[in-house]
Amino acid sequence: MIHLLHALFELGVSHVWAERRTPSLNQRDLQLINALRSQHAIPDKLHVDFTHPDQEPMLWLPDIVAGAIGLHHRGDDAMPYERLRAGVTEHVIRLD
Structure with a gap:
């Protein structure tokens, strides 16, 4: 996910919508995104939200x-x- 989010930001994307999954997987995804932000691996300007298709x-x-x-x-x-x-x-x- 780090490579994908970084590549999207480099392409000028500022808002990413990801598919919501099970509650445990959603929680894991949020933890990963928060960890990437705290490590400055993805910029704060890149918004990531989750929703159902x-x-x-x-x-x-x-x-x-x-x-x-x-x-x-x-x-x-x-x-x-x-x-x-x-x-x-x-x-x-x-x-x-």
Whole structure:
């Protein structure tokens, strides 16, 4: 999450809406964001809020784009990745 939030801020994003999950996962996400702020790993100017997809349809778009990118990287171009490509910036983060 630190890489994603930092990359979004560098792209000029000032407000991030994340999908609300279970109460325990929401609490863990908030603790992480607060820890990142206290470590100055993400700027105070970057606002992060949580909501349900049924309350914020704009949360649907990242799922659609992520799905198209995932299918493309697996060799399945049934979804129109090429139509999205010009507007997508991919950041590869290795977790190993």
